Amino acid sequence: MMWKEKYRIGVEAVDNQHKELFHRVSDFLRAVQRKGDWSEKIPKVKETLAFMQEYVIVHFRDEEDYQLQIGFPEYEEHKAVHARFREMINQYAVRFADEGFTQNLVQEFGGxxxxxxxxxxADMDQRIGAYVREQGGRV
Amino acid sequence: MKVEFVEPFVKAARDVFQLMMDLDVRRGGLRASEELIPSKDASVAIAVTGDLLGSILYSFPKQMTLDMVEIMAGMPVEEMDSFVVSALGEVANIISGNAVTYLNSANYRCNIFPPQIVLGRDTALDMVTPKALIVPFQTRIGEFDIMITLKEANERVEALL
Incomplete structure (x- = not known):
């Protein structure tokens, strides 16, 4: 499993969403890297791509709402990072549509x-937890 | 080439290995080389542009690369496939991105280009300085090198006001 306890930021709602993201990515990587016929793996790849496109919107919105609520000073920077990630996912979606779900491209996406x-x-979101603790621990 | 350009990459490598792989990184002594060529099996070249121009070459043994990705993925990793190469490229990209952030705060405004993967040891890269600086690193899963060739884009005029 990719998830480690050190990734907790101490805010349960955010931690649960992170765990779900790690769980999905882990599951996806195991499916992609398993030995076997590539064509049988494509449904899992499509499912993960669809999940990422939908779930990250929900997760990023919830995380950004939470940052606003606590007055997190790095909100704008964090929002920009989220936007770049969504763009990366969408660029791969376009490449999959153009080039097909080839093993090489899917593995590159996985990496x-x-x-x-x-x-x-492990890095950026830990600052949310650190900020909450600095403010006296109210979440 | 100024030795001060090396430290941001050392600090960034140390932080990123700890953050992403829980690995302690020990730095060895600096060496100079007249060519910029991979010292190990799997390498990532990253070009730098802006106030500083040049390249950074990260070079890793094959088994260490597989072990690094295995630690991150939390599952067995046995082949140097596109997944492994992509993850390795991103690790070097993240280290370089962090190093450039440190250089920016030292008033060298730079950007990096996307990582280029170099497999094998045959490809020599262009150098912008007469010598490249090589920083060797040790970890519990192997040794790797970061090779740096960077020069200032223009003669910098230090403002004294």
Whole structure:
């Protein structure tokens, strides 16, 4: 599993969404990297892409709403990072439509998805938790 | 080439390995090289533009690359496929991005280009300085190098006002 307890920021609603994202990406990577016929994996790839396109919108909106609610000073910067991630997902969706769900392209997407998620949650989002604690721990 | 350009990459590498892989990174002694060529099996080249021009080359042994991705993915990783190469490229990209942020705060405004993967040790890259600086690193899963060739784009005039 990709999820580690150190990724918790201490805000239950955000942590639960992060866990769900890690769970989905982990599941996707296991399916893509498993030995076997590539064509059988394509439904899982399509499902994950659709999930990412929908769920990240919900997650980012909830996370941004929460940041506004607590007066998080890095809100704008964080929002811009979210926007770049959505753009990355959409660019891959366009490439999949143009080039097909080839193994190479899907694996490349998997590598980006995994590293982005780890950095986003292990680094950037930790600052939300740190800010909440600085403010006296009210979440 | 100024040695001060090296430290941001050392700090960024240390932070990113700890953050993404829970790995401690120990830095070895700096060396100079007359060519910029991969020292190990899997490398990532990243071009830098702006106030500083040049390239950074990250070079990793194959087994270390597989182990790095295995730690991040939390599942066995045995082949150097597009998933592994993409993840490796992103790790180098993230290190470079962080290093450039440190350089920006030292008043060198730079940007980086997307990572280029170099497999094997045959491809020499263009250098912008007579010598490249090589920083060796050790971790519990292997040793890797960061090679740096960077020069200032223009003669900088230090404002004294």
């Amino acid at each position: 980006k998805l995994m590293t982005w998620l780890i950095v986003h949650v």
